Amino acid sequence: MQTYDFVIVGSGSAGSVVAEKLSANGRFSVLVLEAGGTDRRFYVQMPLGYGKTFFDPRVNWNYKAEPDPGLAGNVDHWPRGKIIGGSSSINAMVWIRGAREDYDDWAAAGNPGWSYDDVLPAFRAIEDNEAGGDEWRGRGGPVHVSDNHRFIHPLTKRFLQAGEELGLPRNPDFNGKAQDGVGVYQITTRDGRRMSAARAFLRPALKRKNVRLETGAHATRILFEGKRAVGVEYVRRGQKMTVRAGREVVVSSGSVNTPQLLQLSGVGPAALLQGFGINVIHANEHVGANLQDHLGINYTWRGNIATLNQILRPWWGKAMAGAQYLLLRRGPLSMSMNQGGGFFRTDPAQKRANMQLYFQAFSTVLPRPGERPILSPDPWPGFSIGLSNCRPSSRGEIMIRSADPMQHPRISANAFSTENDVAEMLDAVKFLRKMAATEAFDGVLEEEMLPGARVQSDEELVDDFRRRSGTVYHPVSTCRMGPDPSQSVVDARLRVHGLEGLRIIDASIFPSNITGNTNAAAILTGWKGGEMLVEDHR
Structure with missing residues (x-):
């Protein structure tokens, strides 16, 4: 031995x-x-390639949680x-x-x-x-953290303006003096490649x-x-x-x-x-x-200006983005899908932010079984604002x-199993619609695709987020x-x-x-x- x-x-x-x-x-x-x-795989090292690893059994345990009453009986991936x-x-x-x-x-x-x-x-x-x-x-230090302000999609700037209209401060650094507000997310990449813990720590140690x-x-x-x-x-x-x-x-x-x-x-x-x-x-x-x-959900809209869908969907757009990445290590393939985001409080009485925002200048409403279609988004201009709860009281x-x-072990998440978690998420999804109704998005939105205008009452909103929410990993x-x-x-x-x-x-x-x-x-x-x-x- x-x-x-x-x-x-x-x-x-x-x-x-x-x-x-x-x-x-x-x-x-x-x-x-x-x-x-x-980890020496192309879609692992290319930042936006994580859509390809989402179900890949070669790199992913692919666990399934138990059917969850809090998620309308869904089996979460x-x-x-x-x-x-x-x-x-x-x-x-x-x-x-x-x-x-x-x-x-x-x-x-x-x-x-x-x-x-x-x-x-x-x-x-x-x-x-x-x-x-x-x-x-x-x-x-060993972990390179990239600043993406120069490369964000123009729609991300509208998201930031919408947050400010609703009273959220512009936050230049969520890891700085304060966390509340909206801003551009920093990500763990370097020179257009993923900066994983293996790249930062294990590879040097193996020498x-x-x-x-x-x-x-x-x-x-x-x-x-x-x-x-x-x-x-x-x-x-x-x-x-x-x-x-x-x-x-x-x-x-x-x-x-x-x-x-x-x-x-x-x-x-x-x-x-x-x-x-x-x-x-x-x-x-x-x-x-x-x-x-943390549990998350996206609200998605069809817009009338080009989003990343128009780059990542057509073959010629994929070719251009691929060439930009391979030659310069830049472009949408060198970033996360979450370019902007932030933190807010559903109730001013909260001592600190209890919800996190994610802005994505593309959409994936059309399903692709067995795949997370980040690299094959919808054929029309779409974008999403997502959120997740920060400190849920549910326990699994x-x-x-x-x-x-x-x-594989039995994973029982017990999502939304407390009244407080349900109430917080209800307030949070209403906030997403307030963002979409700001002047920042005026003239840009055409239609709410998910969950859609038909979903209006509190009961309908709760039913929707139970059906569509899931782990944010x-x-x-x-x-x-x-x-x-x-x-x-x-x-x-x-x-x-x-x-x-x-x-x-x-x-x-x-x-x-x-x-x-x-x-x-x-x-x-x-x-x-x-x-x-x-x-x-x-």
């Missing part, structure tokens, strides 16, 4: 960072196990990265840290070292911001002799001696293999795979594990519980279906951090309560969800978790 100082399960947004941190001083040997394969870089290799690349209050809440819940003032230096060290450094933003990466390595069980994690069992190319961790096992498999792996290994709800014949190493009811996720869970590690908190072992899974240093030699370092440890996209916070978790490991093993 091979032995490494540290075995990291997962090469995603956090695991890649942990590998870089642990290997930097040259003292530790590190093995990274990744169930997926290479849950893409998660099964690839080097994890979900940072297939996401929409919007770089949002979250609100100051999010992290202060984490610290106030009994997690020292996680307040906003604690994490700000780490965020600044992580970033290489094209817009420049200041007291909030960093320069020279060191003390780091090894095994792809196609599906972890099936954490190995224990008593209460101490000592290694990992995994399957690679049909063969069962084991590796020993001389110091610690680090699980960085994400909010779906991490609780699944722990449960398969005997760590989780005792009755669930015993029902599948799994020996209980450590009982903890919170492994897989407390699932939180992720639990294994059997003792078979190859079977920000699941967190399934192994949440906290000081009380009876209410959480890991402590503030990300050590699993009740066990030794085992840490969880990924978005599953979030005590609560953040205000906005979660990838930056997942990378932060890897950064802080890696530093903690180095400190604790000096």
Whole structure:
């Protein structure tokens, strides 16, 4: 059996960072196990190519949630990265840290070292911001954050004007002094290529002799001696293999795979594990519980001026955009579909923004089964304004279906299961129509395509967003951090309560969800978790 100082399960947004941190001083040997394969794929590296990876089983776990009463019984599609870089290799690349209050809440819940003032230096060290450094933003870090102001579609400017008409301030930087308002999203790209966690952290780490990466390595069980994690069992190319961790096992498999792996290994709800014949190493009811996720919906309009539809739909437009990208690394293929956006409060009494906006200068009303048609939008000029809730009160869970590690877990999101979540979303979709009715869009709109003018009453609006809403791919908190072992899974240093030699370092440890996209916070978790490991093993 091979032995490494540290075995990291997962090469995603956090695991890649942990590998870089642990290997930097040259003292530790590190093995990274990744169930997926290479990220050296054209549609992975081309920013707008993520529409092609949305259902691709070669790079995507393609999870399906359980039929959800809160979503009118729909089965929601849950893409998660099964690839080097994890979900940072297939996401929409919007770089949002979250609100100051999010992290202060984490610290106030009994997690020292996680307040906003604690994490700000780490965020600044992580970033290489094209817009420049200041007291909030960093320069020279491993993650390049692009400023897209020069390249946005003209309709995005109308969206920004509409927000200002409704009282939202123009915000030059959602990760700066304040988060409220509308503005242009910064994204994780560099020179027209995706800046995934693998590109920023894992690839540099792999140049060191003390780091090894095994792809196609599906972890099936954490190995224990008593209460101490000592290694990992995994399957690679049909063969069962084991590796020993001389110091610690680090699980960085994400909010779906991490609780699944722990449960398969005997760590989780005792009755669930015993029902599948799994020996209980450590009982903890919170492994897989407390699932939180952001839910989103788009409202779509037909316009009378050209949108990106007229570039990305026809063959000649695809050819022009492709040539622009291949020759110059510019154009719509070098960006995210979400060029503009923002944060607002559905009620002025809210202490901070509770809704996020996304503006897309194209539309995908016409369905294409089995495909997310980002690169083949509607044939008419269309655009969408989307939104997602930032801190829903609904809670779900992720639990294994059997003792078979190859079977996908049961994902029960319980979307819109509280009155507060329904009321907030109702207010939010009404706000979208207010935006469309501003002077900024006067003379541009022809028809509301989705949900359509026939949907007017509160009951009709609620029914519509139950039917059309879905995850915006920000699941967190399934192994949440906290000081009380009876209410959480890991402590503030990300050590699993009740066990030794085992840490969880990924978005599953979030005590609560953040205000906005979660990838930056997942990378932060890897950064802080890696530093903690180095400190604790000096």
